[in-house]
Amino acid sequence: MKKLLVVLSMVIFSIAIFGGKIEEIQKRGVLLVGQDPAYAPFYGVNTKGERIGYEIDLAKMMAEVLGVKVKFVITNWDGIIPALLADKFDFVLAGMTITPERALKVNFTTSYYETGQTIFYNTQKYPNGITEDELKKWVKKQK
Secondary structure (H helix, E strand, C coil): CHHHHHHHHHHHHHHHHCHHHHHHHHHHCEEEEEECCCECCCEEECCCCCEECHHHHHHHHHHHHHCCEEEEEECCHHHHHHHHHCCCCCEECCCCCCCHHHHCCCCCCCCCCCCCCCCCCCCCCCCCCCCHHHHHHHHHHHC
16 A cells, blocks of 8 residues: 555656656556666566566556556666666666766656665674774774
8 A cells, every 4th residue: 555655646746747748658658667677676587587676566556557558678777867868768767866966967756765774793793782993993804
C-alpha cells in the first residue's frame, strides 16, 4: 500500500509539473525509463535476463497508473544525464543522489529513499563497541 501511495504521489506531482510530458507518454503508449545496467537492490537483471528490483517495480506501477507499457533504456552511468537531456528517455530512475552539480542540470523529485553510512564490527573482538581512538587507528591504516 505504501508503494502505491508513493507511485500515486509521484504521478500526481509529475502531472502537475510536466502535464505535457504525461500526455506525450500516454500518446506514445510507453514510459521510457533511463537506468544504468545494475545497482542492487534497486535494479538489475535476474538469471532469465529480466529487469528486477525496487525501482523496476516502481516504474511498472507508474506505467500501470498511466495506462502504458514500460521500457528500460540502459545507459552507461556517465552518460545518463546527457541522455536525459537529449530526450532518450522520459526520466531517470537509477538511485541517483542529489548533488548541487546535478541539480544545476536536471530537476529532482522529492527523495523516495534515504540512506546513511554504517560501520559494522566484530562484537566478539570489540564487546564494548569501538572507541573513537580505535576507529581513528583503523582509518589511518586504510590511507
